[in-house]
Amino acid sequence: MLFHVTMDVHVPHGCDPVRFEQLKAAEKARFQQLQRDGTWRHIWRVVGRYSNVSIFDVEDNAQLHDLLTSLPLYPFMEVKVTALCRHPSSLHDDDR
Structure with a gap:
């Protein structure tokens, strides 16, 4: 199933900057693994x-x-989160 997901990050005031940088690095590693696995198909800033x-x-x-x-x-x-389904006019077969 395909899902459109919007993620807004809200960093709390007073958050330890060193800890937050560690979390961002862990997030990037997790994202990149999910992208390699084909689960996280696209991301846009x-x-x-x-x-x-x-x-x-x-x-x-x-x-x-x-x-x-x-x-x-x-x-x-x-x-x-918004669930998506293939549009009948799509030319792409991988739009399941």
Whole structure:
């Protein structure tokens, strides 16, 4: 199943900058592994915000939930999820 996910990161005031840099590095490593696995298919930065728009390809809602809550920065995120399905006019066969 494909999902459109918007993740807005809100860093709390007073957050230890060293710890936050460690979390960002762990987040990047996790993201890149999920991208190599084909689960996190696309990611785009939202201009002017600490935010991204992503496309996930997972088995079901539960897998997406588990994946999102496992992200190191999840405690600092506001997440919006929209389920997607293939448009009948799409020319791409991988739009499942």
